[in-house]
Amino acid sequence: MNTSIPEVPRYIPAPPTREPLEFADLVVIDLQQCATQEGRDKLARQVRDAMSSVGFFYVVNHGYTQAQTDRIFDLADIAFTNVDSEEKKLYAGRMKETGSHQGYKLRNYWHIDSGVHDQVEAYNINRDVRMKQHPVALRPFLGELEAFGRHNHFNVLHPLLRLLALGLELPEETFVNLHGYNSISETFIRFMKYYPRSEEEETKTRNVWMKGHTDFGSVTLLYSQPVSALQILSPDGKWRWIRHIDNALVINTGDAMEFLSGGFYKPTIHRVVQPPKDQSNWTRLSVFYFSLPDDNTKLVPFADSPVLRKYGIQRRCEDVDAPTMEEWRKGRTSAFGQSVLRQGNETGTQEEVIQGLVVKHYN
Template sequence: MPGTTLPPVPHYEPPSPTKEDVDWAEFPLIDLSKAQTAEGRAELAPIVRDAMRTYGFLYVVNHGLSQAQTDRFFDIADVPFSQVPEEEKKQLAGKIMESGSYRGYKARQFWTIDNGVRDEIEHYNLHRPVFQQQHPKALQPFLPEIRSFAEHNHYNVLHPILRLLALGLELPEETFVNLNGFEDEGETYIRLMKYFPYRNEADEAKVKNVWLKGHTDIGSLTILWSQPVTALQILFPDGKWRYVKHIPNGLVVNVGDSMEMFSGGFYKATIHRVVQPPADQRGCTRLGMFYFGLPNDDVKLVPFSESAVLQRVGIKRKCADEDAPTAREWRIARTKAYGLSELQRKDDVVEEQVLNGVVLKHYN
């Protein structure tokens, strides 16, 4: 991590955790420091396997950063939103429709959520090498720290959990690590993201208090740095939406489409959404830090049929192996389509679209 002499950064003060009585999502919490030894990995692997097969989500602690380090990264995460002029943000807007990449800014009201109401989500996306991209002036003093943050997420969180997932399928430990390189061609990135409340109650009613529609993520794993605004929900196997807890200096890790395809449906890319916070956090903005681990661009999203586990339980394919997209094809198709293309409504809850021959569902 960076040395002790660091550039000053305006402090971001997060809202207080909710005191409301809500329906919390209960799923396993692991101590990631145990993954440093073979014995620890053997202990954690079945816990991670069962959590990612049942829920697709996992709470993580002891990831290697102190509370003070995490707090500073949240201070830095607010800089692209609070310290950058609107004109500079426009100049650094991502070419989302043109390139199928989120690099740069995504402005508020870029997506349609429901009933003609557009989103109130702003984010800034940094490709993992960090220095190969133009960044706002206010963020440039912090780029060495952000690069270290990317490396920490990749090598100290993403890779250890990928090893545990491989062990859960009785595959060699490095199976998924080899598909998710830091230096390889691919779109793994840091996302700094800020949710703003809707401007009026009429819009909240039109979207049924949903700020981001139910969806799965694109890649292998998503790492969310826990923050106190209660708004993230996951769809449980019993069909109920439950709130994800805030774990101080903790992480929430979930499976994406790519890992579900690699595992032949064994690991679940769980549906999750963001909704209006509880009453005592109403009106608060929600600042998030994410690390989206996507496979290398040229990797074909087909099941590892040599897995002894999959040979026992069977494989559920989303499409025939010969028709499976590469990670690049799937990422571009999903990025270009989300919030920007027409969906076919199947019932009061589910909407569908077909991308690269794969049926993708959205949950309203």
């Protein structure tokens, strides 16, 4: 039996942009400081301030070297360059039918605007990489991908969940206990590749590649890459770009954390737009770890938080009507890019209803 690992082509990323973009000013969290209680208390204050202001922050010293991160991008690119279109179809996800992201999201699946569909491919892998079969080209690397998922889960996600709990003056393990590695959950790795579009499509969509939205899980980990395209809606109503930092992670929270924190940690609206001119002909490869609470988690606030008792709870619905994580992620996953959106009450918004609750998209 041949157990050798095939050689993997190096993925060559684009050079960072030189365009004078207006970047968001984000705090940088040094995870090494989590080693002490004093350090965790300090970081918890920083994270709480970041989440109550801009809603995104960077993480450095997360345990992966630049070489390890480069290796993951090399493996991520295999899913797109070493798998042909027919094999991709064999492993296509059935998001609309199942409410699960596992497998490929093929190009042209999402409707963006004015009849234009996306030019984005994604491959989604449950953190339990053995749960489903994978394309032939990826199979020799499942051990590495499993190790990558474990690293994100235990060495990045769990420390961040502890900081978020401390920010609400809750026991440190409060949110960790809802994110079991072996629980029934859809926490997953995503590889995503954006391809350049035609001038006609850019005009019809006003250069928007993915409408402004919130993530539906608890915490999103994005490995920073140099093609500028991600923007966040700042509190002053301006869209600002996310700056690339070598070997940093870009972190934001989603709907599930908003539910659990009684509205204290609000998910920030973000979108993807056409890259600046000096990067417009490059593909954009992204690596994510999307975390979701266990499927059976009832998405109700931790009302015993001293912080929530002080500042009040902003519920999106009564606790008795709150969805489980399974219900919310299935509703959001099935509808995204597929449902017909209605005009929203706020200028520049469109809406859909998921589990009886209004979900907004920003165009």
